[in-house]
Amino acid sequence: MRCGFIGYGNMGGAVVRALLGDGSLRESEVIVYNRTASRLESLRTCFPQVRIAGSMREAASNVDALFICVHTPVVPEVLSEIDGSVASGTHLVTINGGIGIADIESSYDGAVSKVIPSISIEVGRGFTLISHGRKVSGAQASALESLFSRSGRVKVLPEEKLGIATDLTSCGPGFMAEMIAQFALSGAKAGSIDDHEAIEMATETMLGTALMMADGRSSPDALAERVATKGGITEQGLLVLERDLPRVFDQMFEATRRKRGSVRTAMAGMSDH
Numbered sequence: 223m224r225c226g227f228i229g230y231g232n233m234g235g236a237v238v239r240a241l242l243g244d245g246s247l248r249e250s251e252v253i254v255y256n257r258t259a260s261r262l263e264s265l266r267t268c269f270p271q272v273r274i275a276g277s278m279r280e281a282a283s284n285v286d287a288l289f290i291c292v293h294t295p296v297v298p299e300v301l302s303e304i305d306g307s308v309a310s311g312t313h314l315v316t317i318n319g320g321i322g323i324a325d326i327e328s329s330y331d332g333a334v335s336k337v338i339p340s341i342s343i344e345v346g347r348g349f350t351l352i353s354h355g356r357k358v359s360g361a362q363a364s365a366l367e368s369l370f371s372r373s374g375r376v377k378v379l380p381e382e383k384l385g386i387a388t389d390l391t392s393c394g395p396g397f398m399a400e401m402i403a404q405f406a407l408s409g410a411k412a413g414s415i416d417d418h419e420a421i422e423m424a425t426e427t428m429l430g431t432a433l434m435m436a437d438g439r440s441s442p443d444a445l446a447e448r449v450a451t452k453g454g455i456t457e458q459g460l461l462v463l464e465r466d467l468p469r470v471f472d473q474m475f476e477a478t479r480r481k482r483g484s485v486r487t488a489m490a491g492m493s494d495h
């Protein structure tokens with residue numbers, strides 16, 4: 223599957239390296255454009271057969287799928303720049319939560335899907351969320367879904383359900399990193415452990431816990447019950463978390479919902495002009 227990538231930032235880069243690294247794409251199938259060419263140096267070194275495009279239009283032509291991996295407000299600019307150079311039949315894929323498939327379809331006449339990856343694709347774990355637009359054929363949908371199936375799990379959702387799923391899976395690594403940090407730093411403050419040591423302990427514990435729960439091995443309740451002996455120390459800590467965490471997470475999801483809404487409104491305004 224010939225794939226073009228426009229944008230090689232944190233996410234575009236992680237996706238390209240993951241798909242090449244796990245053999246989902248061959249180097250000869252990939253062409254990448256990034257505005258700042260120096261950002262592509264390490265790609266050149268690790269995957270020398272990957273083609274580096276000199277322009278967005280070059281990356282967009284003669285590919286089966288074109289991934290647009292730039293900041294959300296830049297997507298309309300990219301669409302206007304590549305207009306006329308995308309082969310008919312090319313499957314256009316965006317990775318931005320803040321721009322709707324219908325907005326893209328208003329300036330591109332072919333198949334459009336949205337792929338929301340997670341930075342944890344770098345370690346072959348996590349979920350890649352996919353939504354397909356109305357012009358995506360069954361064959362194009364399967365090709366895109368199977369492309370990501372080696373680098374973690376794939377979940378296909380209707381676009382209107384992507385928002386909250388994105389918070390859980392794609393913003394998730396950021397939230398989990400913060401949770402690990404707060405958990406560890408409070409622990410370090412409460413005892414005589416240095417911050418670095420506490421973060422190391424909390425991270426390994428989070429990883430072990432996640433592995434014990436992964437693939438439906440254990441529910442959160444069942445695992446907590448195995449750790450929290452009746453009348454013991456863990457039970458006291460859990461009572462505090464059960465009392466205070468729901469309010470914190472409700473506020474967090476409300477903040478992301480509000481921000482997503484304002485980005486959507488701004489983007490809808492941009493595509494009207």
Ligand SMILES: NC(=O)c1ccc[n+]([C@@H]2O[C@H](COP(=O)([O-])OP(=O)(O)OC[C@H]3O[C@@H](n4cnc5c(N)ncnc54)[C@H](OP(=O)(O)O)[C@@H]3O)[C@@H](O)[C@H]2O)c1
Nearest residue numbers: 229230231232233234257258292293294296317318319341
């Ligand atoms: N980070 C995540 O975990 C994540 C997860 C899912 C989706 N996303 C989506 O991915 C998008 C990119 O995020 P990121 O984390 O990859 O950001 P990033 O590391 O800052 O990369 C941004 C990319 O956009 C390009 N770009 C920015 N302005 C441009 C312009 N005016 N013309 C051409 N190219 C331009 C950058 O090129 P230069 O290198 O030249 O600056 C770079 O390739 C976000 O908007 C977000 O919606 C991110």
